[in-house]
Amino acid sequence: MANTTPAAGAAASGEVILGLEDVSVSYHGDITILDHVNISARKGMVTGIIGPNGAGKSTALKTLYGFLKPTTGHIRYKGESLNGKPPYTFIERGIAFVPQNRSLFGDLSVQDNLLLGCWVFRNDAARVRRVLEAAYAQFPILGDKRHDPASSLSGGQQRFLELARALALEPEVVLLDEPTAMIAPKLSREIYDFIRALPEKGITVVLVDQNVRQCAAVSDYLYVLELGRNKAEGGKEMFEGDSALHKLIAEWLEYKID
Ligand SMILES: Nc1ncnc2c1ncn2[C@@H]1O[C@H](COP(=O)(O)OP(=O)(O)OP(=O)(O)O)[C@@H](O)[C@H]1O
Numbered sequence: 692m693a694n695t696t697p698a699a700g701a702a703a704s705g706e707v708i709l710g711l712e713d714v715s716v717s718y719h720g721d722i723t724i725l726d727h728v729n730i731s732a733r734k735g736m737v738t739g740i741i742g743p744n745g746a747g748k749s750t751a752l753k754t755l756y757g758f759l760k761p762t763t764g765h766i767r768y769k770g771e772s773l774n775g776k777p778p779y780t781f782i783e784r785g786i787a788f789v790p791q792n793r794s795l796f797g798d799l800s801v802q803d804n805l806l807l808g809c810w811v812f813r814n815d816a817a818r819v820r821r822v823l824e825a826a827y828a829q830f831p832i833l834g835d836k837r838h839d840p841a842s843s844l845s846g847g848q849q850r851f852l853e854l855a856r857a858l859a860l861e862p863e864v865v866l867l868d869e870p871t872a873m874i875a876p877k878l879s880r881e882i883y884d885f886i887r888a889l890p891e892k893g894i895t896v897v898l899v900d901q902n903v904r905q906c907a908a909v910s911d912y913l914y915v916l917e918l919g920r921n922k923a924e925g926g927k928e929m930f931e932g933d934s935a936l937h938k939l940i941a942e943w944l945e946y947k948i949d
Pocket residue numbers: 718719722724742743744745746747748749750751901
C-alpha cells in the first residue's frame with residue numbers, strides 16, 4: 692500500500708472526473724477537519740474512502756457535493772473548479788449524493804419520493820416515465836409498493852428507494868455515504884452488487900464505508916484517511932490478502948485506544 696503518494700499503477704489510470712485537490716475544510720471557522728486532502732474519482736470506477744471513526748470521510752463526501760466550502764484547494768469536476776457553487780448546481784452537472792442518514796419523505800408514497808428525484812426534468816414526461824420504469828425494473832419491490840408511504844418500507848427497502856431516487860437523475864457520479872449501515876446482511880449484499888454494477892452503466896462511484904472488507908471488495912481504488920489527512924491509497928490489489936487489511940485495522944484499533 693502506498694503511503695500518501697499520488698495515484699499510481701493500472702488501477703489509478705483513467706480520467707479524473709471529480710476530485711478534491713489539496714482541500715482543507717473547517718467547521719465553525721477554526722476547527723480544521725480536512726487537512727490538504729487529495730481524492731480523485733476516476734471515470735467508470737468505484738473509488739472507496741475508508742478510515743477510522745472521525746477521520747473525515749463523510750466530510751470529504753459532503754465537500755465533493757458542495758455542502759462544505761474548502762478553505763484551501765479545489766473541488767474539481769471535469770477540470771472545472773466548483774468552489775463556491777451551491778449544491779443544486781452539482782445536481783445539474785450530474786452529481787448525485789446519498790447521505791448516511793435517511794433522506795426520504797416518509798409520509799409521501801414511494802412513487803412521489805422517486806418523482807422528487809425527477810424534479811430538475813419534471814417537464815419532460817417521457818424521461819420521467821423512463822426513469823420510473825427503470826427504477827421499478829431495478830428494484831421490483833419498489834414497483835410493488837409504489838403507492839405505499841415510504842415510511843412503511845423496511846430499512847433496506849428505504850435504502851433501495853434512496854439509491855433509485857439518486858439514479859433518477861441519470862447521474863455521471865454517485866456519492867454514497869455508508870449505504871449499508873444498519874441494513875440486514877442479505878440486503879447489504881444486494882446493495883454492494885448494485886454498487887459494483889454501476890460502472891457498467893457508465894456511472895462513477897465514490898463510496899464511504901465503515902465496512903473495510905466490503906469497501907475493498909467493491910472498489911477499484913481506495914483512499915485511507917486518518918485525522919483528516921491522506922494516510923494511504925492504492926489499487927484494490929493493495930488491500931487483498933488478509934495481512935494488509937488486518938494490519939490496517941489493527942492500527943486503527945490501537946489509534947482508537949489511544
Ligand atoms: N457539523 C460539525 N461540526 C463540528 N464538527 C463536526 C461536524 N460534523 C463532523 N464533525 C467532526 O468532524 C470530524 C470528522 O467527521 P466525519 O463525520 O467526516 O468523520 P467520518 O470519518 O465520516 O467518521 P464516521 O465514520 O464516524 O462517520 C469528527 O471529529 C466529527 O466530530
